[in-house]
Amino acid sequence: MRRDAAQNREQIIASARQLFTAQGVSETSMNQIAQAAGVGAGTLYRNFSHKGDLCLALLRDDLGAFRKQVNGLLMAADAPDSALERLELLVDKLLKMIEINIPLLIGMQEAYAGDRRPDIYHSPYYQWLHESFSTLLQEAVERGEAAELDICFTADALFAVTAPPLMVFQQQRGFERQRILDGVRRLFIQGLMTKGDIA
Amino acid sequence: MRRDAAQNREQIIASARQLFTAQGVSETSMNQIAQAAGVGAGTLYRNFSHKGDLCLALLRDDLGAFRKQVNGLLMAADAPDSALERLELLVDKLLKMIEINIPLLIGMQEAYAGDRRPDIYHSPYYQWLHESFSTLLQEAVERGEAAELDICFTADALFAVTAPPLMVFQQQRGFERQRILDGVRRLFIQGLMTKGDIA
DNA sequence: AATATTAGTGGAGAGTTCTCCGTTTTGTCA
DNA sequence: TGACAAAACGGAGAACTCTCCACTAATATT
Numbered sequence: 001m002r003r004d005a006a007q008n009r010e011q012i013i014a015s016a017r018q019l020f021t022a023q024g025v026s027e028t029s030m031n032q033i034a035q036a037a038g039v040g041a042g043t044l045y046r047n048f049s050h051k052g053d054l055c056l057a058l059l060r061d062d063l064g065a066f067r068k069q070v071n072g073l074l075m076a077a078d079a080p081d082s083a084l085e086r087l088e089l090l091v092d093k094l095l096k097m098i099e100i101n102i103p104l105l106i107g108m109q110e111a112y113a114g115d116r117r118p119d120i121y122h123s124p125y126y127q128w129l130h131e132s133f134s135t136l137l138q139e140a141v142e143r144g145e146a147a148e149l150d151i152c153f154t155a156d157a158l159f160a161v162t163a164p165p166l167m168v169f170q171q172q173r174g175f176e177r178q179r180i181l182d183g184v185r186r187l188f189i190q191g192l193m194t195k196g197d198i199a
Numbered sequence: 200m201r202r203d204a205a206q207n208r209e210q211i212i213a214s215a216r217q218l219f220t221a222q223g224v225s226e227t228s229m230n231q232i233a234q235a236a237g238v239g240a241g242t243l244y245r246n247f248s249h250k251g252d253l254c255l256a257l258l259r260d261d262l263g264a265f266r267k268q269v270n271g272l273l274m275a276a277d278a279p280d281s282a283l284e285r286l287e288l289l290v291d292k293l294l295k296m297i298e299i300n301i302p303l304l305i306g307m308q309e310a311y312a313g314d315r316r317p318d319i320y321h322s323p324y325y326q327w328l329h330e331s332f333s334t335l336l337q338e339a340v341e342r343g344e345a346a347e348l349d350i351c352f353t354a355d356a357l358f359a360v361t362a363p364p365l366m367v368f369q370q371q372r373g374f375e376r377q378r379i380l381d382g383v384r385r386l387f388i389q390g391l392m393t394k395g396d397i398a
Numbered sequence: 399a400a401t402a403t404t405a406g407t408g409g410a411g412a413g414t415t416c417t418c419c420g421t422t423t424t425g426t427c428a
Numbered sequence: 429t430g431a432c433a434a435a436a437c438g439g440a441g442a443a444c445t446c447t448c449c450a451c452t453a454a455t456a457t458t
Contacts, residue, residue, distance in 0.1 A: 202424080202425095203423080203424085204424095228413080228414060228415080229414080229415065229416080230413090230414075230415085240415090240416075240417090241416095241417080241418085241419090244415090244416060244417080248416090249415080249416080250415085
């Protein structure tokens with residue numbers, strides 16, 4: 001590992017962040033970023049195999065913070081005992097995180113098209129979310145909070161419903177985050193509850 | 200409207216269908232289609248503003264048949280009386296239709312990226328599905344089959360969960376259509392039922 | 399210090415999508 | 429039938445993503 005390579009990488013990230021902020025993600029071309037960073041296109045693509053990868057790199061800090069925050073919340077002494085309530089907490093934080101990072105998340109998602117489409121399900125972002133959803137759902141079923149269900153599929157459904165492009169559309173419709181959260185809760189919390197649980 | 204214009208259009212559709220079948224949608228470029236059809240790129244783009252539009256045109260017959268079939272089913276004398284059961288029927292047919300047309304549906308969906316992303320929600324495909332979902336959900340609520348819910352959001356959620364890219368991924372995971380249908384039913388039929396309805 | 403090794407570089411160019419606009423073809427109307 | 433407007437054409441080229449590979453320079457070796 002050469003020392004200057006690391007510098008180039010940092011320079012690319014810095015230039016990308018600046019250009020994305022100034023003119024928007026989709027309005028910024030990879031060539032433009034390479035030029036601004038003072039490197040060739042080859043170097044840019046060696047470091048980030050595509051634009052989505054670059055978006056992911058820019059999201060890394062926020063995503064890491066989000067994961068830590070969620071882990072902390074779920075482990076906290078005052079965390080809800082109910083698995084479904086913890087799931088709701090996770091979704092709440094997730095929606096807030098998405099709202100803040102919409103441009104980069106959309107940029108990332110859009111890069112997973114064509115040949116690359118299947119890759120999104122191998123990204124750490126998806127993996128971690130799917131695992132978190134699954135764990136909580138599994139626990140809810142084991143504790144009898146939720147009735148029987150297909151955990152793997154349900155986690156995917158939750159992922160699909162909280163996908164950033166849908167959220168953008170809902171926002172344009174005028175839906176606030178709270179309304180989306182309520183809708184998700186209705187489907188994935190209340191809807192899954194053991195039927196006997198109604199107060 | 201010139202006579203030869205209509206011919207060109209048909210020729211484009213025929214060439215596209217042939218190439219898509221032979222080599223796959225994403226492996227076929229618009230130039231290739233234009234060339235095979237014996238027209239210039241300009242003519243191709245005058246008729247179909249982008250590849251997704253072309254996919255939609257190829258889907259037209261199947262989509263029309265699907266709509267008719269569903270309308271017939273829902274109106275039939277022996278159609279279930281329950282709105283939720285009719286919704287289930289719709290989803291069942293929808294999943295079958297998607298399964299058959301996955302390549303074109305994916306091609307269509309992928310074209311709605313970048314500037315065009317919001318357009319998918321204005322496409323007749325989305326509009327019709329959303330309306331059908333909404334109508335049935337509305338009816339279910341009015342009849343007391345389903346408990347209170349955000350109809351518009353729930354219809355969007357159902358749309359997201361039955362999106363072709365997710366279905367492809369599920370297939371790769373080895374999930375059969377039946378398993379997907381069961382998962383959807385669990386969330387959008389059972390999950391929405393009035394809690395008292397349990398046998 | 400000289401040399402060898404190899405990670406890293408950069409930009410030309412292939413392949414796309416889509417636009418623009420000068421040219422051609424068609425239908426109409428005198 | 430001849431002339432005209434409008435509709436349709438087609439392909440050059442702009443803008444883009446991403447690959448390829450001859451070259452360069454940082455590090456390891458002696």
